[in-house]
Amino acid sequence: MEEKPNALNRRDFIKKAGLIGGALSLAGAAGAGLVAGSNKESYTGWGRTAYGGDQFFNRRPFRVETPTYEKVGTPERIAYIEDFFKRLGELRRLTFSRNGEAPRWSFDQGVDALPEPLRSYYKAHPGALEQYRFAMQRAAEQRENWPKYKDEFMLAQAFSAAHASFVSGPGAFPPQPDGPPEESDFRGVNDTGLKLKSAGHGSELIKQVAHSFGASLVGICRVKEEWVPQGFLRGVGRTDFDVPKHWKYAIVVAVPHEWDSMYANPTYGTSYDAYSNLRFIVGKLEVFVKRIGYSARSHFPPTSYELSMPPLAIDAGLGEQGRHGVLVTPELGANTRLAAVTTDMPLEVDKPIDVGIKRFCNKCKICAEECPSGAISFDDRPSEVIRGFRRWRIDQEKCYTAWNWVATSRPSGCRVCLAVCPYSRKRNWIHNIVRVADPRDPTGLFASSMLAMQKTFFSYPGAAAYLPPPDGDNKTYLEPPKWLRTDEWFDK
């Protein structure tokens, strides 16, 4: 049969349909990419947490015997006064009026008028007290400026206030230890008489339960003496103490901040969302461990710790310490907040990992470039020996200055270094390729090319831009989500 000249034959039909199909498939690639990028399901820690689905990175090939922190001398425990928040607490007790009494110290009286151990500390750290004074001046400015910003950040303030609502006061959870650890940590321990099948069983059980309580990541390590600060013990107060014998193991848990508010740093949210999650997780874990017959003490943010968390988490195989001092994990990047439970329950410990994060930090420096206070070191390599370990120094007083300076919904908060860290990324195909390929590349070329793209393609506001006018423009790293923008929901 002859073909009609004007009719579309089968061949032409397939040729044209194929072209359209090819174009549609590429459009499908764009659509799939958009969905993969914008999909909230790929925000780790806010989905499949309960069944351990957040801990998706295969750590087995990267387990090492020696942790990635660099031990170069004799480790020393952190003295009470070297802990920034403890030091801050001491200063605040002196500088603010209490019970109607006049403040016991003012900046004009100088370092010599400070009581010990503050006097010795600030004499040994010249400039730190002046920096603290500068921070207090910024805090006063921030309080004065707040009426200008309170409408804009009303939702962010409400979000943070809700998360912070049970940190102190009668509804605080978990309850603080009462009395020495030898009493407090054993109070409520169930004398089951049941024998755990093995330490391996103990670890597997605890990890599953911790995930079910909401922990994104769980690791277990022995408690080393050098990670236990000296000079203050909850339930007892200021005292020098030996590490209690029953603090054999630490169950270390990690969760992320809510990702959209974290990316909209520094003004749309504070750290309290992750803090509140952690408090519930380790508070419940403490009760659980006691009910199955072992001592337990929870250590949780913002300041209720007898442990230095980042090195402990390194020992527990969760990640490595970044240039900014924060633990960086393969799953959560720098958006990692930590808490722990110490116990004498027989547990099998995890090994530390080396996935090249520290080497990447040597080159990257984005957090240092973006830090509004200049608190993060620009040194090419960790350059200071601090308590027996070579590391980058974080200028705590400078960091605290930015907390008080930025127009946060709640004074004292800045998490820009978490937001801009190239490791703080979603769990989707494009970042998973990097997660798999980067630590397996012995040449470092992959990491270098990723960093080159990061610095060329991505935009960063610049350190000063995060500050309020006139110093900056209240910029955030990414735009705030709709649900945190007051103008989306309220008329002015």
Next chain:
Amino acid sequence: MNGLINKLFLLPGFTLLIDPTIMKPVFWMAMGGLMILFFAALRYWFHDSKISMNWWKWLLAGAWYLLLFVVIAAAFTLIGEREVRAGVWFLAVFGGLMILLGLGLWQLLKKV
């Protein structure tokens, strides 16, 4: 418009229709169908353009198409993550590179 969308959600089976657990595999099956159609048509296009194809030429053409697919998907993933500048730059640099590679490949397919 919102009222219409709300009514759609009340239709029996509608939520199942947009449920990602069913739509994800359906989407990728449809994508597979489109790609098969594209490569089936490509045979005729090459034939009509007097380009003789063999296994390694098909392999190169397939690899180029796959790379283009990945570049587009990656760029739009970044845009979806609200890293619009990064996505556009990625598309410009690597999309441009893919066009150049495509032109080179076309010449190679024609000459050999």
